[in-house]
Amino acid sequence: MASSITTLPNTQRLALQVDQQLGDFHLAAELDLPAAGVSGLFGPSGSGKTSLLRLIAGLEKPKQGIMTLGGQTLLDTQKGIFVPPHRRRIGVVFQEARLFPHYRVRGNLTYGMRSLAPQRFDEIVELLGIEALLERMPGMLSGGEARRVAIGRALLSEPQLLLMDEPLTGLDGARKDELLRYITRLTQQVDIPVIYVSHDAKEITDIADHLVVLKAGQVRASDKLGALLQRFDLTHELGGFDAASLLEGIVVAHDEAYGLTHLALDNEHQLVLPGTSAPMGSRIRVRILARDIALALTPPANTSYRNQLNATISDFAILPEAPYTVELHLRIGTFVLRARLTRKSWDEMGLKQGMQVTALIRSVSFNAL
Numbered sequence: 001m002a003s004s005i006t007t008l009p010n011t012q013r014l015a016l017q018v019d020q021q022l023g024d025f026h027l028a029a030e031l032d033l034p035a036a037g038v039s040g041l042f043g044p045s046g047s048g049k050t051s052l053l054r055l056i057a058g059l060e061k062p063k064q065g066i067m068t069l070g071g072q073t074l075l076d077t078q079k080g081i082f083v084p085p086h087r088r089r090i091g092v093v094f095q096e097a098r099l100f101p102h103y104r105v106r107g108n109l110t111y112g113m114r115s116l117a118p119q120r121f122d123e124i125v126e127l128l129g130i131e132a133l134l135e136r137m138p139g140m141l142s143g144g145e146a147r148r149v150a151i152g153r154a155l156l157s158e159p160q161l162l163l164m165d166e167p168l169t170g171l172d173g174a175r176k177d178e179l180l181r182y183i184t185r186l187t188q189q190v191d192i193p194v195i196y197v198s199h200d201a202k203e204i205t206d207i208a209d210h211l212v213v214l215k216a217g218q219v220r221a222s223d224k225l226g227a228l229l230q231r232f233d234l235t236h237e238l239g240g241f242d243a244a245s246l247l248e249g250i251v252v253a254h255d256e257a258y259g260l261t262h263l264a265l266d267n268e269h270q271l272v273l274p275g276t277s278a279p280m281g282s283r284i285r286v287r288i289l290a291r292d293i294a295l296a297l298t299p300p301a302n303t304s305y306r307n308q309l310n311a312t313i314s315d316f317a318i319l320p321e322a323p324y325t326v327e328l329h330l331r332i333g334t335f336v337l338r339a340r341l342t343r344k345s346w347d348e349m350g351l352k353q354g355m356q357v358t359a360l361i362r363s364v365s366f367n368a369l
């Protein structure tokens with residue numbers, strides 16, 4: 001979410017290069033990640049997500065590799081350095097909660113807890129909504145409750161980095177949404193970087209700032225989520241994600257009479273959104289789906305589109321897997337929107353790279369930051 005994420009100094013980064021043979025599978029990953037915000041680790045089943053997480057946690061020792069976190073070397077096979085998992089200050093939340101069955105929830109939470117102010121305990125218990133569960137035994141918890149306790153326990157060990165491996169697996173739809181809401185709240189309010197493994201594009205879109213795409217044991221791409229969603233060459237790999245643009249703006253006006261909020265994207269461009277209670281001056285991240293943008297050659301006089309922006313076609317591509325569709329980049333002031341048209345519209349309108357057009361935006365979705 002912070003625009004400075006990719007320029008963090010070394011002391012706030014996770015850098016690794018690891019090589020590991022697991023049966024027939026070869027993991028050869030190189031990564032340099034901001035140790036801030038949430039990084040989604042995404043890839044198809046068997047691409048090596050869990051294996052990479054286990055290496056980061058120190059649960060596996062690679063044949064060859066180097067890894068630093070926050071400037072500290074955790075692994076350097078050439079120098080014979082391997083910091084064991086319990087000395088890494090990395091919290092791990094697995095698919096299953098793995099609570100101690102004979103301790104109450106309170107005991108599970110305080111196990112391994114560092115000398116924290118009790119206020120921190122209260123804060124995390126409240127954030128995760130587990131106050132009422134403190135005196136229960138783990139056997140008396142639902143799947144979602146047990147996961148929340150496991151997340152709380154990992155956080156209370158004050159990790160420098162929290163790893164979450166598909167924490168929503170096995171929960172039903174409503175429990176999944178609920179736990180995702182807790183995790184999102186938590187990642188926004190607790191200043192601990194998270195690597196979040198999932199093969200669910202929706203989950204990652206809701207939560208991640210940065211995205212790592214794994215393919216057959218290698219890092220195919222790693223960048224801010226918004227930057228990767230713009231890339232034509234990743235359209236196939238990111239097929240489960242909706243091609244979209246993520247933009248940030250500042251709330252500059254509320255139109256109470258019509259229930260609308262005005263968001264400034266830069267000095268010259270504004271978007272109108274459905275009304276929100278976000279205070280004036282606050283930042284909002286909006287998401288505009290490529291398929292929700294239509295183009296006109298001249299600004300239409302009478303239209304119900306609230307958002308019309310002058311744009312230049314800065315790039316386009318026709319992908320082999322979708323020959324009847326044209327992918328576009330539209331430059332609007334200082335930012336770029338991704339759009340998608342049928343090849344028929346592209347030809348009939350005589351569109352070309354460099355042309356001036358009007359972008360008509362059907363719908364804008366957003367989360368208050």
Ligand SMILES: Nc1ncnc2c1ncn2[C@@H]1O[C@H](COP(=O)(O)OP(=O)(O)OP(=O)(O)O)[C@@H](O)[C@H]1O
Nearest residue numbers: 022023024025044045046047048049050051052199
């Ligand atoms: N200890 C091991 N010995 C042999 N093969 C292994 C071992 N651990 C993992 N593998 C293999 O490595 C590959 C990657 O597995 P991994 O669990 O890391 O993938 P993943 O991306 O997390 O998949 P999923 O989304 O299904 O959990 C798989 O083919 C798996 O069978």
